[in-house]
Amino acid sequence: MKRLAFLAIPALLAGCNSSLKNPENSDETVTMNGQANGQVSFNFPFAEGHVKIPESMMKNGQFDIDGVKMIPGGTLNGFNVRAGDNGSTVNVGFNSPASPKDTQAYFLDQFRQKGVEAAAAGDSITGKSKDGDTFVIHVVSATNGSTGTIQIQSKS
Numbered sequence: 001m002k003r004l005a006f007l008a009i010p011a012l013l014a015g016c017n018s019s020l021k022n023p024e025n026s027d028e029t030v031t032m033n034g035q036a037n038g039q040v041s042f043n044f045p046f047a048e049g050h051v052k053i054p055e056s057m058m059k060n061g062q063f064d065i066d067g068v069k070m071i072p073g074g075t076l077n078g079f080n081v082r083a084g085d086n087g088s089t090v091n092v093g094f095n096s097p098a099s100p101k102d103t104q105a106y107f108l109d110q111f112r113q114k115g116v117e118a119a120a121a122g123d124s125i126t127g128k129s130k131d132g133d134t135f136v137i138h139v140v141s142a143t144n145g146s147t148g149t150i151q152i153q154s155k156s
Contacts, residue, residue: 029084036077036093063092063150066130068110073097077147092150100139100146107137 034040038057041050063070070076078093096103100123107125111118118127125137132155139148 029082031083032079032081034079065135065150065152066111066116067114068107068116070094071096071098071103071106074103087153087155089154090150090152092152093147094150095142095145095147096139097145100141100148103139103146103148104137 031043038053038055074096080091135152
């Protein structure tokens with residue numbers, strides 16, 4: 001399966017606006033940024049560029065922290081990934097049809113059901129996944145429910 005994913009990289013790069021880099025002059029950091037409109041930019045040690053994916057892939061995108069999924073009716077509105085030798089940070093933006101209080105209650109209940117360490121503090125939920133990654137979910141009021149960010153930090 002990993003071999004198939006590796007073979008798909010040249011096809012992806014061929015289908016987007018990208019340029020090859022000299023890996024000997026690059027650091028080992030990988031970054032990706034995605035917007036709600038489907039614009040995704042990437043910077044790998046060997047290539048950089050951008051690609052347009054269908055907006056529905058962002059709006060219907062899923063995330064999973066130890067089995068806890070996005071609140072029903074919630075949509076993703078962007079993401080940022082930065083990974084290197086010293087770990088990685090993933091930031092995901094989302095919109096929820098529920099109020100901030102109800103969105104927070106949903107996540108807390110789901111984490112407790114899955115046995116994941118999590119606690120509310122003001123307008124945020126902080127916790128630690130089963131593999132030791134820390135996360136913070138920040139939720140604020142929006143016109144139609146709430147909006148928020150999920151930040152996951154991994155040391156490995």
